[in-house]
Amino acid sequence: MEESTWDLVRRSLLPLAQGMLEGTIPLTALSFVFGLALALVVALMRLSGVAPLVGVARFFVSVIRGTPLLVQLFLIYYGLPSAGFPLDPFPSAVIAFSLNVGGYASEVIRAAILAVPKGQTEAAMTIGMGRATTLRRIVLPQAARVAVPPLSNTLISLVKDTSLASAVQVTEVLRAASIIAGPTYEFFLLYGLAAVYYWVLCLVLSFAQTRAEARLDRFVAK
């Protein structure tokens, strides 16, 4: 019996949703959190003024920005096993995307830290704060305001970049679509449907960005 287009769409909604909930979203969330932590470390290394740390940070950012994400993913997934560290697809993808976010976001965080006026640091020093306390209590809360729009860009790019994980057999939205599209030859329909899933997730994140910006802008004179 011939399956109607509508039936195919209905049959696909759940597997794609599953790909989103079990693949795309956790992959994005984990990679973003680990990536931001790494980015902060790299940004602080670059700002440390200690030559070896600055050098390592610059080298890392250069490699991450100068090589394709898909190649980075392959290097981790296929390369680490041959070096004696076999990894499952999902953790491989989390590592690759975290490193990638770490490289890009470190530049955002560095710029945001530099955007906080020097007088803020000086005022913190005059009430007795050391460098770490000044960073945590005074500089980072203000840098966050500057960093939210560009970091939202990074996050939204990451959502879409996670589709590359389908190339190392992680079952996320795109791979779920491929699995259904293969036997039916309905590539246009399934990939179109996958695109809608990504788009909706990005819309939600854009909305969250607007909220976050409004929240962080509360205390600043317009």
Place this chain on the structure above:
Amino acid sequence: MDGNGRVDGNTAEAPLLEVRGLQKSFGDNHVLRGIDLEAPAGSVTVLIGPSGSGKTTVLRSLNALEVPDAGTVRVGDVAVEFGPALSGRALARAGARLRAQSGMVFQSHNLFPHLTVLENVTEGPVVVQRRPREQARTDGLALLERVGLREKADQHPFQLSGGQQQRVGIARALAVRPQIVLFDEPTSALDPELVGEVLAVMKDLAAEGWTMAVVTHEMRFARQVADQVLFLDGGVIVERGTPSAVLEDPREERTRRFLQRLIDPL
């Protein structure tokens, strides 16, 4: 001394603040060429001079926001000898020890925008000095009362006028219970009608016995409040003495010309 930097009665001991042979260059620009000064506890020292004279650099050397190339700074029982031998971690530690002796009020207030007015004042006592939060809160509110801003405690700095912001800056500086309070042109960035409220607070502090070092162009304040006035030009102290001596009967031609320009800029 009651531990708040205030002094009851006269003390005949060493001056609270003592500076010897301060030197500082920014590249080829020799901004401090041997500065000596001292100030007894409870006194008000006013530094005046044209822009580029080094007065702000002197003030910022007292808490090591600017690191002198040579010379010593002593505040209370913390003395630091600057020079090539003092660098890296040792310099950072020495600077921190000096800063623990003082509070500072900036030209552009530098209040923390993400904290409330009260949090700005209690941040140092709570986070740095580890005083109990409730105690710091009570003390903070008392300080805000002191500068007439008790009712602004829960607002954020951007909601305040320039003069109010600067008064919060003063409360924040006092909250860490410094030996000496440094004022770096505290009224220069203010609209003229807001200058008075800030100067009034500073005048009260002087009357209470706080030790203060003030860089300012407010000659009326200097005349009424200062115990000593230092006129700087070209990185040296050209003339020093009581306000009436320096401001009304200056011996040096440079001092006279500077004061003349203040009175009659055209």
